Amino acid sequence: MSSSSSSGAGASSRKASSRDPSFRDSSARASSAAAAPGRGFRNPLDAWLARQCGVQDTDANTLARALREARARALTRCLNHAAARSAFYARSLAGYDLERFTPEDMRGLPFTTADDLARWEDFLCVSRGEVQRMVTLRTSGTTGSPKRLAFTETDLARTVDFFRVGMSQLVRPGQKLAVLLPGAARPDGVADLLRQSLSPCGVEVCTPPQDLLVPAKSLQQGFVKRTPPVLPIQKMVQEGVAHCALGSCPSARVATPQAALAGIHPDIVQWLDEVRPHCLVAAPGQLEGLLRHFPKSGPPGLCGLLSSADRLDPVLGHVLSTVWNCTVLDHYGLTETAYGGAVECPAHDGYHLRLLDLVVEIVDFCGDEPLPPGETGEVVITTLEREAMPLIRYRTGDVACLLPGPCACGSPLSRLGPVQGRLERCGNRVRVVQMPKGGTQAGASVRQDRSGHDGPYCTVGDWEGLM
Numbered sequence: 001m002s003s004s005s006s007s008g009a010g011a012s013s014r015k016a017s018s019r020d021p022s023f024r025d026s027s028a029r030a031s032s033a034a035a036a037p038g039r040g041f042r043n044p045l046d047a048w049l050a051r052q053c054g055v056q057d058t059d060a061n062t063l064a065r066a067l068r069e070a071r072a073r074a075l076t077r078c079l080n081h082a083a084a085r086s087a088f089y090a091r092s093l094a095g096y097d098l099e100r101f102t103p104e105d106m107r108g109l110p111f112t113t114a115d116d117l118a119r120w121e122d123f124l125c126v127s128r129g130e131v132q133r134m135v136t137l138r139t140s141g142t143t144g145s146p147k148r149l150a151f152t153e154t155d156l157a158r159t160v161d162f163f164r165v166g167m168s169q170l171v172r173p174g175q176k177l178a179v180l181l182p183g184a185a186r187p188d189g190v191a192d193l194l195r196q197s198l199s200p201c202g203v204e205v206c207t208p209p210q211d212l213l214v215p216a217k218s219l220q221q222g223f224v225k226r227t228p229p230v231l232p233i234q235k236m237v238q239e240g241v242a243h244c245a246l247g248s249c250p251s252a253r254v255a256t257p258q259a260a261l262a263g264i265h266p267d268i269v270q271w272l273d274e275v276r277p278h279c280l281v282a283a284p285g286q287l288e289g290l291l292r293h294f295p296k297s298g299p300p301g302l303c304g305l306l307s308s309a310d311r312l313d314p315v316l317g318h319v320l321s322t323v324w325n326c327t328v329l330d331h332y333g334l335t336e337t338a339y340g341g342a343v344e345c346p347a348h349d350g351y352h353l354r355l356l357d358l359v360v361e362i363v364d365f366c367g368d369e370p371l372p373p374g375e376t377g378e379v380v381i382t383t384l385e386r387e388a389m390p391l392i393r394y395r396t397g398d399v400a401c402l403l404p405g406p407c408a409c410g411s412p413l414s415r416l417g418p419v420q421g422r423l424e425r426c427g428n429r430v431r432v433v434q435m436p437k438g439g440t441q442a443g444a445s446v447r448q449d450r451s452g453h454d455g456p457y458c459t460v461g462d463w464e465g466l467m
Contacts, residue, residue: 042410043345045352048165049413052356060412067355067413071103074384075359082390085125088116089392103359106382107370112394117147123389124150131388132156133188135335149335150388156188158385159340162354163197166343170304170327171279173202178277180268180286181309182213190308190339194281206275212265264289269299276301283309287320298324306331306343311419317348332416336391337381342416347408350415357385360416361393362402365423365430373404378423379416397423399432 041047041058050058053066079098082089092110101109117123124131132153136146171177177198184191185207195205264286277299282290284307290299302324307317308331321328332351333341337358342351353360359382362371371377379398383391399421406412421434 043352043407044165044168045343045345046411046413048161049355060406064412068104070356071359071384074356075101075103075106075382078382078384078386078390079392081125081387082392086123086390088112088119088122089390093392103382105370106359106361106393109393111368111380112391114147114395114397115145117149118145120148120150120389123391125390126150126152126388137335151188151338152387154387155338155385156193158357159338160193160197162340162357163194164201166331166340167194167198167203167279167306168201169343169345170306170329171198171203175278176204176206176275177279177281178206178208178272178275180208180213180280180282182210182283184281185210190281193339206277208268208271212268212271264293269293272299278303280305281308283307284312284316285310287312288316291316291320291323294324296323298326302326304329308333314418330418332419334381334396336394336396337383338386341381345407345409345411349408350403350417352407352411352413352415355413358383360402360414362400363395365399365432371401373402373414376401376417376420379419399423 041050046063049067050056050063053063053070055063055066057063076099079093079101083093083098084090092112096109130152131150133151133156135149135151137149138146167177177194179185179191179194181190183189186192191205191207198205268290278301280287280299280302282305287305287307298320304327305320305324306329312328312330317328317330320326327346329344329346330351331341331343333339337354340354341358342353342360344351361380361382362373362375362377363369363380364371365378376399379396379400381391381394381396383394398419400419401417403415403417407415421432424431424433
């Protein structure tokens with residue numbers, strides 16, 4: 001459920017811990033909240049957050065006030081934890097009054113970048129013996145050095161709780177969930193965390209043999225310097241694919257990268273026929289390939305699916321829900337967020353955030369000013385309850401906005417809008433790479449925005465002609 005591809009292995013045994021009691025207590029509250037049934041709230045994530053805050057009243061103002069106070073305490077705790085135990089943040093936060101910052105106003109605090117994480121030891125706030133899982137990621141930053149991320153058992157337990165609540169929208173006790181994400185079956189990987197989350201609820205979590213899955217690397221082969229063939233839905237209808245979608249979106253277009261088409265092993269179809277899962281967790285490229293194998297109806301028994309690991313194009317989501325007659329939800333998460341970040345509800349009106357675990361800012365990607373809801377910029381995250389490697393104002397490189405107003409489901413809480421692209425930096429230039437679903441770079445005309453300042457300016461399109 002992460003948008004970054006991991007190459008690390010999980011620890012083979014649980015480790016004893018001498019962690020900060022405040023983090024341990026907050027994790028216990030989250031676990032207890034996730035285990036309790038939700039009452040009175042239309043959205044299960046709102047009910048989960050309310051229980052963690054001790055809120056019984058379903059009044060929106062009461063919940064918002066309790067969340068604001070709980071998040072402020074968590075941020076202060078996070079900043080002090082990082083400054084006291086991380087060599088990197090001991091340097092970068094030196095001299096700051098850490099008590100004055102709030103989740104609503106973090107201006108002035110320094111940013112953290114992917115390049116910084118190449119020196120991961122400087123971020124570690126626990127002993128190596130307390131690290132439950134270590135993940136190594138390639139980075140497209142200026143150094144090109146891999147970044148490493150560490151998680152304690154408590155860090156992962158909070159994700160387990162989030163998965164349990166989010167997946168309750170798609171799968172019920174007595175049903176089967178199939179996880180198709182490459183590499184997800186590693187210890188404390190996505191499938192394992194889902195198993196830890198859902199097995200106590202009576203959900204069976206299945207993964208196919210790993211040789212039937214595309215390596216995570218293959219899902220990203222189309223990212224650089226090529227545009228795949230693009231098929232209108234109408235042409236797909238003529239080919240016998242997605243015939244039910246024509247009336248709803250006759251002019252829609254869906255990119256079909258060769259990596260996605262080649263990425264579905266024929267035996268996956270047989271495996272799905274045998275297992276008959278009620279719900280799938282898969283990447284958009286995999287779902288696109290499966291649509292070619294199941295062009296008129298979904299895999300037998302399927303009633304829901306969660307797309308993760310990459311941006312789900314709304315058209316593909318609509319085609320899947322229409323042709324397969326199932327509920328389709330999208331998930332936003334990074335390895336940096338311990339895999340879980342935000343998830344759609346059936347209203348499809350934005351991604352509901354883990355507000356007690358993350359502060360999400362939208363920052364001008366040509367500068368460093370936070371932007372108000374509705375304005376698009378770079379997604380910047382701060383992890384509130386992370387023990388092993390807290391991240392403060394981490395620039396994700398994703399382009400999105402925070403959505404104004406309540407969700408169509410009735411939730412009054414902040415939501416993240418769809419990711420519209422990725423940022424790539426080269427010197428003082430910033431390029432927005434717009435990714436259709438399937439992970440393929442879209443061709444775009446070059447646009448420059450020079451605002452008169454000496455900092456970077458923004459472009460959309462290729463580097464050619466700008467270097």
